[in-house]
Amino acid sequence: MKRALFALALLAIISALLPFSVAADTNGRISGTVTNGTSGQPVSGSTVTVSRFDKKPEGGVMPQSVDLTAITTGDGRYSFDGLDTSTGLVYAVSVTFQGVLYSSGMVQISSSPEQTADISVYETTPDQSAVSLSSRGLIxxxxxxETGAASIVDVFSFDNAGNKTVIAGDEGRTLRFxxxxxxxxxxxxAGFDFGTPSLEGxxxxxxxxxxxxxxxxxxxGYVxxxxxxxxxxxxxxxYPTQDIRILVPAGEDGKGARVVSDTKPLLDGGxxxxxxxxxxxxxxxxxxxGDVLSLRFLDLPTATSANRALSTIEPALIAIVALLLATGVAGWVVRSRRLSAPRIVTVAPALADTLEARRAALTEELRG
Structure with a gap:
């Protein structure tokens, strides 16, 4: 009898404690405003979705999510209350406007339970007059x-300077490469995040x-x-292109192949x-x-097993190369024409850490 009473008492204590432990884990709140970035006006009556992921994307696979929805108010506001703040959970807020999905990116509330995630949406147009390339890298x-092949990686960094989202026209296409x-x-x-590509000519x-x-x-990539x-x-x-950089692997002594152009002057960046x-x-x-850039790659090494000097780029470095091209880090190299030979410039450890963090963030966004 005593054992039964003890068991009942223990069960009562556990039952009393459970609501507090659950409440402690579900005190998260994500709120924000959905704004039409084209007109500057709040967007009312739109369905906003918050998706909870138990873990971050791994190996290019997006984990299953738990979704909740809310409707924006007259002033474009939304809120989600009672969210789980357990460590390891990540959230993403999204809304579809004129057929285009917009997202806040990943939001974590484990350490700071209340977060704001404002989202700007835009009206759409097939007009591409505001599109340009901030940079392009030919690697x-x-x-x-032996196979008569030169392998090229072509990195494009697009910029839309307008206040509308560019969508496909009647042919079902958007950007051209x-x-x-x-x-x-x-x-x-890997990381191509521009829909289903097709090649014509x-x-x-x-x-x-x-x-x-x-x-x-x-x-x-192409050969x-x-x-x-x-x-x-x-x-x-x-598209109008602000900057094109050509990267050629060099030896430890800084020597290697050269690149020349008959159509555009090239700056030797070291x-x-x-x-x-x-x-x-x-x-x-x-x-x-419509401009044409013609390049000639000279003094390439013979591609035998004994002296092949050009090695394949690791896939993980492509994102870093893209960031370097996009942010102009390559411009830090020696540009003085007075130097008889370029000197090697190594990215500082602090910058390398920053680039690695940005690469990781970029990879997560691409997978999302």
Whole structure:
């Protein structure tokens, strides 16, 4: 009898404690305002979704989510209360406006239970007159004489300077990526976040919308015919392009292949190290829509197993290369024409840590 009474008492104590422990874990709140970035007015009557993920994306796989919805008020406000604040949980707030999805990105409330996640949405247009390339990077990935192939990674950083989201026109396409006419094996690389690409002639077409502001970099890979110690690369600019950088792997002594152009003057930017690999950088810029950039890669090494000097870029470094191109870090290298040879510039540890953090953040956004 005593044991039964003790069990009942223990059960009562546990039952009394449970609501407090649950309440302690469900005191999270995410609120914000949905604003039409085109008109500047709040958006009322829109369905806002908060998605809870038990873990962050891993291996390109998005985990299952638990979703809640709310409707924005007359002044565009929304709120979600009673959210689980357990460690390891992440949230994302999203809303669809005129057929385009907009998201707040990842929100964590484990340490700070109350968070604000404002979202700007935009009216849509098929007009691409406000689209430009803030930077483009042409990276020589590898050469192989035995197969007669030079592998190129082409990194694009788009910018939409308008106040409307660019959507597909009647043909169902949005952005264009021109590649060399003689390119083969053209395809998107990991992290291509611009919908389903298609290739027609020497142009890759994308299908996803381009929201105002700077977009995540997109990268394509392709192969060009290679023979002897040189090959040529020619690209047409589909959009006004502020800056183009050409990266060629260099040896430990800073020596290696050269790049020249008959159509645009190139600035020799010297050497920059990305990871453990030094790259020689050339740049040009201020290209208008329809301009053609023709490049010749000279003094390439023979691609034998004994002296192959160009190595394949690790996939994880592509995001860092894209960030370097987009943020102009490559411009930190020596630009003085008085130097007889470029000096090697290594990214400082503090900057490397920052880039790694940004790469990780970029990777999460691309996977999202």
């Amino acid at each position: 020589l990935n590898a050469v192989d004489r 021109s590649v060399p006419p003689n390119a083969a094996e053209v395809g998107p690389r 020497s142009t890759v077409y994308a299908t996803s919308p381009l929201r105002p502001g700077a977009a995540n970099p997109a990268s394509l 060009l015919p290679y023979s002897g110690s040189t090959f040529e690369l020619s690209v047409t600019t589909d 050497i920059i190290s990305i990871g453990s690999q030094p790259y020689h950088v050339w740049s040009t810029g201020m290209l208008q829509k």
